[in-house]
Amino acid sequence: MLADQAHDTNQILQLIEQQSATPVIPSKKNCRKPRKWDKETYKERHLIECFFNKVKHYRRLATRFDKLASSFRAF
Numbered sequence: 001m002l003a004d005q006a007h008d009t010n011q012i013l014q015l016i017e018q019q020s021a022t023p024v025i026p027s028k029k030n031c032r033k034p035r036k037w038d039k040e041t042y043k044e045r046h047l048i049e050c051f052f053n054k055v056k057h058y059r060r061l062a063t064r065f066d067k068l069a070s071s072f073r074a075f
Contacts, residue, residue: 001025002045 001016003025016023024041027034 002042002048004045005029 001021001023003012003023005026005028008025008028008031013023013025024038024045025035026037026042
């Protein structure tokens with residue numbers, strides 16, 4: 001389970017472990033006992049974030065509601 005530092009709470013971590021998943025969430029900076037986490041796996045999160053950013057950017061292509069052929073061609 002890849003997540004951001006904002007999801008570093010004991011409740012979320014327990015829920016992830018109950019579902020037999022491995023949390024890859026870096027500890028917050030003000031944490032007294034930082035947990036170990038896999039930095040290489042966490043780098044993959046960046047790829048996922050970039051993908052969703054591109055999907056949001058090109059949303060107009062995916063959700064065209066042009067009713068007339070002329071307006072579709074103009075796009």
